[in-house]
Amino acid sequence: MRDTKGKVLQNLPISPRTYMMQVLAPQITPYIRAGHFVMIKVSHTKDPIGRRAFAVADIKKESLFIFYDVVGRGTELLSGFSQGSQVDILGPLGKGLFNLEGDKHLLIGGGIGLAGLTLLGKELRKAGKTVFFLYGARSKEHVSMESWLKEEGFDYLIYTQDGSYGKKGLITDALSDFDSSWVVSACGPKGMLKALKNLVDPSRLYLSLESRMACGWGVCLGCVVKNKEGKYVRVCYEGPVFRGDEVSL
Amino acid sequence: MLELSINLFGITFKNPVWVASGTFGYGIEAMELYDVSKLGAVVTKGISLKPREGNPPERISETPCGMLNSIGLQNPGVEGFLKKIYPKIKDIDTHFIANVFGETEEEYLEVCLALESAEKVVAYELNVSCPNVKKGGLLFGHDLLVLERLVGKIKAKVKKPLLVKLSPNTGSIKEFAKACIDAGADGLVLINTLLGMKIDVRSQKPDLSTFTGGLSGPAILPIAVRMVWEVFSEFGSAVPIVGVGGIHDTDSALQHILAGASAVQVGTANFSDPMCPLKVIEGIKNYMEERKERSFKNLIGKAHGLKLNPHFL
Numbered sequence A: 001m002r003d004t005k006g007k008v009l010q011n012l013p014i015s016p017r018t019y020m021m022q023v024l025a026p027q028i029t030p031y032i033r034a035g036h037f038v039m040i041k042v043s044h045t046k047d048p049i050g051r052r053a054f055a056v057a058d059i060k061k062e063s064l065f066i067f068y069d070v071v072g073r074g075t076e077l078l079s080g081f082s083q084g085s086q087v088d089i090l091g092p093l094g095k096g097l098f099n100l101e102g103d104k105h106l107l108i109g110g111g112i113g114l115a116g117l118t119l120l121g122k123e124l125r126k127a128g129k130t131v132f133f134l135y136g137a138r139s140k141e142h143v144s145m146e147s148w149l150k151e152e153g154f155d156y157l158i159y160t161q162d163g164s165y166g167k168k169g170l171i172t173d174a175l176s177d178f179d180s181s182w183v184v185s186a187c188g189p190k191g192m193l194k195a196l197k198n199l200v201d202p203s204r205l206y207l208s209l210e211s212r213m214a215c216g217w218g219v220c221l222g223c224v225v226k227n228k229e230g231k232y233v234r235v236c237y238e239g240p241v242f243r244g245d246e247v248s249l
Numbered sequence B: 001m002l003e004l005s006i007n008l009f010g011i012t013f014k015n016p017v018w019v020a021s022g023t024f025g026y027g028i029e030a031m032e033l034y035d036v037s038k039l040g041a042v043v044t045k046g047i048s049l050k051p052r053e054g055n056p057p058e059r060i061s062e063t064p065c066g067m068l069n070s071i072g073l074q075n076p077g078v079e080g081f082l083k084k085i086y087p088k089i090k091d092i093d094t095h096f097i098a099n100v101f102g103e104t105e106e107e108y109l110e111v112c113l114a115l116e117s118a119e120k121v122v123a124y125e126l127n128v129s130c131p132n133v134k135k136g137g138l139l140f141g142h143d144l145l146v147l148e149r150l151v152g153k154i155k156a157k158v159k160k161p162l163l164v165k166l167s168p169n170t171g172s173i174k175e176f177a178k179a180c181i182d183a184g185a186d187g188l189v190l191i192n193t194l195l196g197m198k199i200d201v202r203s204q205k206p207d208l209s210t211f212t213g214g215l216s217g218p219a220i221l222p223i224a225v226r227m228v229w230e231v232f233s234e235f236g237s238a239v240p241i242v243g244v245g246g247i248h249d250t251d252s253a254l255q256h257i258l259a260g261a262s263a264v265q266v267g268t269a270n271f272s273d274p275m276c277p278l279k280v281i282e283g284i285k286n287y288m289e290e291r292k293e294r295s296f297k298n299l300i301g302k303a304h305g306l307k308l309n310p311h312f313l
């Protein structure tokens, strides 16, 4: 974990609600692994007071990439950062990361949750593993990261709930095509993660969780979820990735 | 040479900048980021007799220039602290102050007694914003007699200095300060969080699982400064005051100090700006240099412009 200043190299809309930000942050990029996230200051004033959490979606040389949906005040402010400006980044954060063992990996992203899996896809491929992405979204407008998958040459399948793009339905509809030899890693809305917990053997399921965070580095106890013993653990510290049988959602 | 160290209740602190309870864990996570021994002191997350699981989520909520929390005092209990955490902080070269709470007087006392032989813990800070189960849940810090009894009882039994952290959610902060001083408190810590609430207009429901929570951050700075000022005016010569509430930079820390705080605690600011305490230490040094002020002590309560004579000067 370091508190560092990065330089914004790009901050562009890639779809009506999604932005991609590239930040030059050589002090931390060498230490970032799949599953890590960063806390970014969205304002230089005290309002809003908190940083915002984002998965590191990709790393190229000394740059990190985040993909984010503009959903509220913080992300709105972030979308206004111009090229060349400085941005405060705290990271990498999280001690609970993805599992890289096993030969075949199914990566399931719901909406912008896909951004939590893309670095994993690259790491797995580098290690010679088979990787397949399932990318689910509400409708066509919410499918914002397909071009990344395409450019990186990954195999994938897209589902939209309303059928406006890709296959119609939920990504869970596709699960029957993947037998128990696949390790499943997922990131996305809680409903999707809950459904996966019921459908996939939780001991080969890895979930990257989101929760409200004040600090992101383990000291406020604001971000907790219950573990299997019924004790609260920190998403930002023990997580953000938990094995399916380790947490109750 | 600038003199930033300060002796309070018989203990020398290397500087007057501490970190506030519940905003820094036990100092372990921060070690990854910087040398925690640079801090004047670390105040631990609240410690109780038995482990506490805390409140269900949502536990935090952002508000204008601040935040609400209802963590529910999650902690591993004093035994868990001594077994699992204490060994990890033993070699950090600064003082630890144990923030202590209980649901009965006996619980408070037992926690303090269990910590008496833990060398690193140099003092206790009583969090009295805790419901007294024997009094139908009335907070210890919200009843003058209950508070005075609690402080007196513990003071009579412990060897280490006893600080009391006052709740701002009472009528007159001065009366509660007096009750603590009369009962023998060695120092006062002002202030804990203010009771607040946020409603999510989308769901039309309270935003926190417990409905209400404690407000902290820059939003409460003026209230904290006013309370430090009031208590210092009246009792500045009786006990040292530790200022906490809204400190997020050198200016806000100095406001507390000039109002009468002998030391300050950085709280909520640690969350988004973990380096804040170190910046404040540097900032105070620079301020003293600019003003050719050699000793930090001369700044304490200076805004009063009175010739108060605190016992430690």
Ligand SMILES: Cc1cc2nc3c(=O)[nH]c(=O)nc-3n(C[C@H](O)[C@H](O)[C@H](O)COP(=O)(O)OP(=O)(O)OC[C@H]3O[C@@H](n4cnc5c(N)ncnc54)[C@H](O)[C@@H]3O)c2cc1C
Residues within 6 Å of the ligand: A037, A050, A051, A052, A053, A054, A055, A056, A066, A067, A068, A069, A070, A071, A072, A073, A074, A075, A076, A112, A115, A116, A209, A210, A211, A212, A213, A240, B062
């Ligand atoms: C570990 C982690 C990784 C994340 N990665 C990404 C990512 O790669 N891309 C992306 O678009 N989003 C990601 N998010 C979600 C992102 O942090 C929120 O969308 C963002 O905080 C919203 O802020 P806002 O001010 O725009 O929204 P508002 O709704 O105005 O925020 C209000 C408050 O709620 C919090 N909040 C709101 N939504 C979320 C959420 N989903 N998760 C956590 N806190 C929330 C905010 O931080 C803020 O404190 C991640 C969250 C976590 C915890």
Ligand SMILES: Cc1cc2nc3c(=O)[nH]c(=O)nc-3n(C[C@H](O)[C@H](O)[C@H](O)COP(=O)(O)O)c2cc1C
Residues within 6 Å of the ligand: A220, A221, B020, B021, B022, B023, B045, B046, B069, B071, B073, B099, B126, B127, B165, B191, B192, B193, B215, B216, B217, B218, B220, B244, B245, B246, B247, B265, B266, B267, B268, B269
């Ligand atoms: C998340 C959180 C947890 C806290 N936990 C405790 C606690 O365990 N005991 C306590 O006495 N005060 C606790 N506090 C109060 C702080 O120590 C401090 O008094 C208060 O937040 C005001 O200071 P600030 O505005 O600098 O944060 C907590 C505050 C926050 C924000």
Ligand code: FES
Residues within 6 Å of the ligand: A212, A213, A214, A215, A216, A217, A218, A219, A220, A221, A222, A223, A224, A234, A235, A236, A237
């Ligand atoms: S966000 Fe503060 S402990 Fe996790």
